[in-house]
Amino acid sequence: MTDALASPAGLTQAQARQRLAIDGANELPVSKPRSLLRLAREIASEPMFLLLMACGLIYLGLGSRREALMLLGFVFLVMATSFVQQRRSERSLEALRELSDPQALVERDGQVQRIAARELVVGDLVLLAEGDRVPADLQLGEVANLSVDESLLTGESAPVPKQSAPLAGGGTSSQAFAGCLVTQGTARGSVIATGARSALGRIGQSLAGIVAPPTPIQQETRQVVKRVALFGLALAALLALAYGLARGEWLQGLLAGLTLAMAILPEELPVVLSLFLSLGAWRLAREKVLARQIPAVELLGATTLLCVDKTGTLTANRMALRRLWSADHGHDTAQARPSPLPEALHGLLEYAVLACHRRAFDPMETAITEAGQRLLAGTEHLHADWTLIDDYPLSPDLLAMSRVWRSPDLAAQLIAAKGAPEAIIDLCHLGADQGASISNQVQAMAADGLRVLGVAWARFPAGDLPDQQHDFNFEFLGLLGLEDPVRPDVPQAIAECRAAGIRVVMMTGDHPATAVSVARQAGLDAETPALTGVELATLDDAELARRLGSTHIFCRVQPEQKLRLVRAFQARGEVVAMTGDGVNDAPALKAADIGVAMGARGTEVARQAAALVLLNDDFASLVTAVRYGRRVFANLRKAIVFVVAVHVPIVGLSLMPVLLGWPLLLMPIHILCLQLIIDPACSVVFEAESLEPETMKAPPRRPDQRLFDQAVVARGLLQGAGLLVMLLGLHAAARAWLPEGPEREGMARALSFVALVLSNLALIRTNRTWGFAAGPARLKPSPQAAWVAAGTLAMLVAVLLIPMVRRLFGFELPPPATWLAPAGLAMLAMLWFKAVKRLPARGR
Structure with a gap:
């Protein structure tokens, strides 16, 4: 087992690959991502698809076998779309899980390199230093003042001193066990057990059931969806009952009720939220910022204070x-x-x-x-x-x-x-x-x-x-x-923070003169006196609170003093993001609203305690993370405005014809077709929108700001209500203007549906920006929006020109002269949508 200790070069890459194939990955049995079969089963059991299946059965009961089969075909198409979207989210999370794996410093082919701990194999030579988590069970060969905290295995809090042993081995005093923390010293040892065969693996089977808790925004979204769904089902039941009693057509009444339930149910919201957060974290990872905790992505936009160290963050860490x-x-x-x-x-x-x-x-x-x-x-x-x-x-x-x-x-x-x-x-x-x-x-x-x-x-x-x-x-x-020169991109990044209303302070162990010099080069406020760790120790909480308002440089501070500073800033109402890299930084990283660890030079303890890991250790990456955090939250708000706005006319067009004594205007197939527009628009178009320039020139959002706040809900309801009034007016006018006959209702329904779909495209275009856009120059080209628009128009052409599909939708081709009406209504609707955006709104 200790053969590698005899070789100063360790294993070769080929030997490591061979052993990895035989022994498997060095990881414990933890909860696994959803399989493809489980994902498909969960999608098929969602309320929306259950309602659609019920509608298909009703069509069969009404003797409309062809309509039932066509409806079920559309059901599977929408299910496939949902499957692709959720699978994309799963792949993003899997990529993040791989990036967030603990790292290990090993010697292979005579070279020191950092690899994922899951790739370790028996015989690998591992280098340990203070602050590392032991990545596998090791036989220690070279030891320098090494002490290891083994409380994870033994419950004993006192660190255990370790010693080197002859190549033949030497008991537990010369072994380090997976999961334990190096509290002091350095060592070099050979892997003797990995994964489930390690000491931790033998007692760690209970980890298999661990499931991450939902984020605050996910909890808020679930509550909203639950309340709206209960209200929608109750209203749908009343509509079905009223339709049956008034007209004596109980199956048609049930179909009307199910259609209304489908129109009200905001089933895309949980999918949209999950996709936004997971893809937001994935996009951050591409910028060399690893989000170990998804809630950090949603909180980044509220950050008001960045506490950063000097070496490696503001400077290049190339001494x-x-x-x-x-x-x-x-x-x-x-x-x-x-x-x-x-x-x-x-x-x-x-x-x-x-x-x-x-x-x-x-x-x-x-x-x-x-x-x-x-x-x-x-x-x-x-x-x-x-x-x-x-x-x-x-x-x-x-x-x-x-x-x-x-x-x-x-x-x-x-x-x-x-x-x-x-x-x-x-x-x-x-x-x-x-x-x-x-x-x-x-x-x-x-x-x-x-x-x-x-x-x-x-x-x-x-x-x-x-x-x-x-x-x-x-x-x-x-x-x-x-x-250690200041990184060239730091002054611009700090200026960007200042413009965004984010304060930057530096905490370092360096000499005050060094700290002030670097602060000036970086663009920090260095006019007010720096606060040293010695001075900090003499200040009571009240005096410290007074100094925090004007001090931007904290030098010669000890790691435990960082914790006090973080708590003091939080007591002033700041949302604190803090960087750290050492063992003693872990409490402060945990206490900060967003702990940020250094990925290259940081200890494993710091990385495990942090919510974010900067994989290249620089300050510009931290500013990028804040920028992406604001982008995720801003785009989520745009998507929710669209979801609210698009559901209002769908609900109204499902309900009002029944109340007005008209034939049904929307049927399940129409709702299903609209879902093919709504889902990609939410999860593809809005998620991919870039950050608007003024977003990083505005103050941080309040940390308690709700996703479904007054500004979002009011804008969506106003946009949707205006569109509903226009569509009802168009439908009433079409029923009055079109020639009488059995085709009139089909023509009027076709015109109203086309107007609704074109208005949805206008709604997407308008809500791609939050503020009022004076012209198309403000709107950047979006390949995603172009593809959604092209697919939607192609679908409309197919629905209107393919006789079988047209009959399924209950359409009749109206006279050519009437086609200007839907286009004109969509243009009028866009003006209304923009007018609503002009209205003052709180909680931007």
Whole structure:
């Protein structure tokens, strides 16, 4: 099982593929997406299709066998459309599930690479670091101060220290188990069990029944649909009863009642909502933003405050060593004509490299190591033959780390330390004057936007090492200045946030001068004083609340202070999105309204705690996420206005002829045909609409704003009511103008139906924008809308010109001169729809 430990290169890709095919994916048995058969069964059992099947049986009872068969054919066509739409939603969610899989850092073919944890196989070499979730059961081969929280398996909250073991194995103290959290240190180990065969898998069968709860908007939609459906069924029952009593035609009355029920039932709303949210999350994923929690997509549009860290979010996270300084010398590596590193600074860089991990993952350590290889090449200051004895990691109390080395030429042990300058000054026990001189230099370097580290060294006799770094007799060597340039797209993104009414604040552990310099370059407000973690600790809640209104830069803050800041901002009524990447950031990420984790440099704990994951770690992606959040909510509102507006005339045309003593105007086949327009319009046309330019220039929406608010419902009802009045007028006029005879009712029905369909296309076009569009220039071309319009017109031509279909619809061809009436009504309806959009509406 531990054969890979003997090979520093790990498995090859071919070996991994072969073992994956034999053992299966490294995942637990969790709830699976709906199968095709289950999806089809659920669609067939929806109320709309049950009503249509009942109508088909009634046609058979009336002796209209051909009409019944044609109706059932249309039923299967609409079912196929619904199946395709919901399957598209399922595929989007499946793609998101694959993206949200935990990641693992492995060595394959001699290269370190990050893969989905589900692709791990027995024998893979896995690299662990603080904050990672152990992706599979591992036999540890190389361990550095590793502690693992195994409470998930044992219930014990205290972290368990781990040690390396011989290749033959060595019990649980040299094993790490899937699902457990690395709380300290690093390690390298070989996979010995995956999936259901791991320790977690053997006790995790209960996960199979987990189902994600509905989102708030989904709950609101279900309540609306339930209430409207109950009202519609009650009204349909009364209509069927009244029709039967008044005319003595009980089957026709039942058909009229079922038609009304179909007209009222807003069955497309849950499908539309599910599709919008899942496709919105999928579109975000294409922009390198992973939505791990679907509610985050709907809440993004309400975000009022973005709390971001500096490194890797505002900056490029590509550290480079730019300046070296000692008491007597200085050197800038970014000179136009670089000069060799002065001999007097060789020791500074030598011990800076020794204070780094040889397998560096941290960008600063990588930059120092690369600079050492370049600037010290060919000197005696690179020590590949030195042996690491022990190390002292960073701690909240001392922001410095030390590594203890043994040279083959010396009996004594050599210690290299690096860290925050104030921590290194403390370790070296420097006097006040020397400490002040170094602090002044730190201030000057930080003012240039450099991340400053101090470096020191010590010699210690061979033997037992002390418990803490302070017991070494350190000597100060100098300072390193590392540059992490601001990403070029950040200033524009911050300006876009400001225009959208979203405030951006920076929280960083950096020196105040560095933070202020980067903030200015990024376009943040740097005029008000920065608030440091030390100052923050002295403020009570009331004083902190007063400072939050004007402070945009928080520096030298500890992770636990981020949690306090998030809660304080929320207490002021802000909707907070916050970025984080470390283990200690997880509480703040959970507390934020939208926690945002870094996908590339973030820990697995941070990613699991967050609602969003920025796969490329940059601030512009976060602004993109806000933009998409506003787009999803705005397009949902447009779709709901259309659904409400289109149902009003359908309901009215189903009900009013019965009340007015006319023959039935709409029958089930007409409702079914209209569904072929409504469903694609909602789920395809409106979902694909791009964000309107003014949307990112408006303040964020209220977080408690309902989807079915007054503005949406009122606009839909007014647009639909106006169209209903026009259609009833057209139908009455057609019955009066057309020549008398058995064909008159069929002609009038055909004209009214054509007018309704053309008006629906006008309704789609009008509601593609929320505000009033002065002309077609405001409306961007939409391939989806063009396809819906072309398909609708082709369907109308088929209905009118194919005799069998025309008879099924109860139509007769009217005189050619009358065809101008439906077209004219559709143009008049569009003017009415636009006039309604001019009316003031709250809750935009």
